[in-house]
Amino acid sequence: MLLIPCPYCGEREDSEFHQGGEAHIERPKDPDALSDAEWADYLFLRDNKKGVYLERWVHRHGCRRWFNMARDTATNEIKAVYKMGAKPPKGVTK
Amino acid sequence: MGNYSIFSLIKNALDYHEGWPKAWRSPEPQAEYDVVIVGGGGHGLATAYYLAKEHGITNVAVIEKGWLGGGNTGRNTTIIRSNYLWDESAAIYEKSLQLYEGLSQELNFNIMLSQRGVLNLAHSLHDMRELQRRVSANLMNGIDSEILTTAQVKDFVPIINDSPKSRYPIMGGSLQRRAGTARHDAIAWGFARGADALGVDIIQQCEVTGIKQSRGKITGIDTTKGPIKAKKVALVVSGHSSMLAGMAGFRLPVNSYPLQALVSEPVKPVLDTVVMSNAVHVYVSQSDKGELVIGAGIDGYHGYTQRGSLHVIEGQLGALCELFPIFSRLRMMRQWGGIVDTCPDASPIVGKTPVDGLFINCGWGTGGFKATPGSGWVFAHTLANGEPHPLNAPFALDRFTSGLLIDEHGAAAVAH
Numbered sequence A: 001m002l003l004i005p006c007p008y009c010g011e012r013e014d015s016e017f018h019q020g021g022e023a024h025i026e027r028p029k030d031p032d033a034l035s036d037a038e039w040a041d042y043l044f045l046r047d048n049k050k051g052v053y054l055e056r057w058v059h060r061h062g063c064r065r066w067f068n069m070a071r072d073t074a075t076n077e078i079k080a081v082y083k084m085g086a087k088p089p090k091g092v093t094k
Numbered sequence B: 001m002g003n004y005s006i007f008s009l010i011k012n013a014l015d016y017h018e019g020w021p022k023a024w025r026s027p028e029p030q031a032e033y034d035v036v037i038v039g040g041g042g043h044g045l046a047t048a049y050y051l052a053k054e055h056g057i058t059n060v061a062v063i064e065k066g067w068l069g070g071g072n073t074g075r076n077t078t079i080i081r082s083n084y085l086w087d088e089s090a091a092i093y094e095k096s097l098q099l100y101e102g103l104s105q106e107l108n109f110n111i112m113l114s115q116r117g118v119l120n121l122a123h124s125l126h127d128m129r130e131l132q133r134r135v136s137a138n139l140m141n142g143i144d145s146e147i148l149t150t151a152q153v154k155d156f157v158p159i160i161n162d163s164p165k166s167r168y169p170i171m172g173g174s175l176q177r178r179a180g181t182a183r184h185d186a187i188a189w190g191f192a193r194g195a196d197a198l199g200v201d202i203i204q205q206c207e208v209t210g211i212k213q214s215r216g217k218i219t220g221i222d223t224t225k226g227p228i229k230a231k232k233v234a235l236v237v238s239g240h241s242s243m244l245a246g247m248a249g250f251r252l253p254v255n256s257y258p259l260q261a262l263v264s265e266p267v268k269p270v271l272d273t274v275v276m277s278n279a280v281h282v283y284v285s286q287s288d289k290g291e292l293v294i295g296a297g298i299d300g301y302h303g304y305t306q307r308g309s310l311h312v313i314e315g316q317l318g319a320l321c322e323l324f325p326i327f328s329r330l331r332m333m334r335q336w337g338g339i340v341d342t343c344p345d346a347s348p349i350v351g352k353t354p355v356d357g358l359f360i361n362c363g364w365g366t367g368g369f370k371a372t373p374g375s376g377w378v379f380a381h382t383l384a385n386g387e388p389h390p391l392n393a394p395f396a397l398d399r400f401t402s403g404l405l406i407d408e409h410g411a412a413a414v415a416h
Helices: A036-043 B006-014 B042-055 B087-101 B103-107 B125-140 B150-156 B184-197 B238-248 B310-323 B369-385
Strands: A003-006 A010-013 A018-022 A052-058 A066-072 A078-083 B032-038 B060-063 B118-122 B146-148 B172-176 B201-203 B208-214 B217-223 B226-235 B255-264 B274-277 B282-286 B292-298 B332-342 B349-352 B358-362
Touching: A003 A078, B032 B042, B032 B217, B042 B060, B042 B184, B042 B369, B060 B184, B060 B226, B087 B103, B087 B125, B087 B369, B103 B184, B118 B125, B118 B150, B125 B146, B125 B172, B146 B150, B150 B172, B184 B201, B184 B369, B208 B238, B226 B238, B226 B369, B238 B255, B238 B332, B238 B358, B255 B310, B274 B310, B282 B310, B292 B310, B292 B332, B310 B332, B349 B369, B358 B369
Parallel strands: B032 B060, B032 B226, B060 B201, B118 B274, B226 B358
Antiparallel strands: A003 A010, A018 A052, A052 A066, A066 A078, B118 B172, B146 B172, B208 B217, B217 B226, B255 B292, B255 B332, B274 B282, B282 B292, B349 B358
C-alpha cells in the first residue's frame, strides 16, 4: 500500500487513487499529418521504465483532481508530485 | 541423461538415491552460437527445446539472469485452458493445450497435467451473454466448451454459494472440461532437461547487459559472463521486455505490472476443479498438497517490485468468501508477485522486431503459463525460418501500426 501525497489533499492511501499511465504524452498537434507509425507511437508505445517513472494519477475517491507523480518502479519510492501542466521538478528526469 | 522409468527408480533406490545424474549440465558460455535465447523461463526453454527437436538447431544457448523458472513460470496459478474468443487466440492456445496433453510422455518428465476443468462464472445477464458468445465461438473453433445453469454449477462444485440472495448471485457458467492445471516448475525443468539432452547450453546466473548490432543486424549480446556472438537473438523475458527492447533501440506497447497470488494452509480435498469469476474478481483451485491457490487481477500501477499491495489481496479474498463461505476461516500461508507484461489488446507479441535477426516473444500478460509449449513451438518455427508460423503471424509487433489488434480483454481480463 502506497501513501500518496496528493498535492491538494495531502497523504492518502493508494486505494483512493487511480493511476493513469505515463505522463507528458502530448496529443499530436496536427493528427491528420501523422503516419501510421507515428500514431502507433502516440497511442501504444511506452517507456515502461524500471526506475524513476513519470506518471499521471487521479485522486478518484478524494478531490478527483489529476496530478503527476515521479515514482521509482523498482522500489515504489515516491520522488515527487507536481501539478498537471507543470514540468517535473529538478533532479527528476524522464 | 538417463531415462526416467520404474527401472531407473529401482536402480537408484539401491544406492539411496545418491547416484541420480543431474537433469541438465551447467556449461560456461561459448564464444558464439547460432541462436541465443534470452530468458530461461518456460517460454524460453520451450523455444530452445522445440528449436532442437523440431528444427535440428542445437547450437543454442539459453541465458538466464536468475535461476530456471524463477520468474513468472514459478509465480503463476498454473491454470491451463484454451477457451479464447477470437480465432487467432483460440488457435494458438489450443495448440498449446494439445502439446500439454502429450508433454509428460514427450519430455519423459511428469508435468502433473490435471484436466480437472475450468469453470467461468456469470453473475449478470451480460456476463451470461458474453459466456454464451464465447462458448459458441469456441465450438466453432473445435474447442470443447459448454454452458452450465446455476443448478449444474452447484452440482459440479457443491461447496459454492448459489444463494439467489448473494450480492452477486451466480446465474450460470461456462466449462471447458479439457482445461485444468499442471505443475509449473516441472514445465521449466522438463523443457530444460529435454533441451539440454539435445545439446542446448543452459546458462544461469548470467545477466544480459547489452545487445550488439551492426548496420541494423544483430551480432550478439554482452553479458555478465562476457560477450557472446550470435546469428539470431530471441528475447523471451516477460516483465522486463521493455528494458531489453530499449537495449536494442526500440520501444514496445508493453506495460509491466505486479500480479499477485497466494496460497492457503493445506486442507483435505474440497475443490476438484478451477473456478473463476471475472465479476467478483477471483480464481481458485486446490493443489495436490491441499493448498488453495488463489489469484485475481493486477495491481493498479506499473511496477517491477515482485510484490504488491495488501488491499488487492483483501479484495480477492473478499470475493473468495462471497463465492465459498466455507473458506472464510482458512489462513493464508504465502503470497508472492510476478511482473506481467501486458499489451493494449491483451494479446501477446511473437515475432520479428525492427532489428534484423532479433526476435521477441512477450506481452503474454497475466496468462502466459497456459501458452508455454505453444508459444515455444511457434517461436522456434519463427527463429528457424526467419518468418512466423501461421499460428503466430497475427501476433506480430506491427499490428499496433496496422491496427489489426486482437482484443482479448473479454476472455483475458482477470481470468487469464
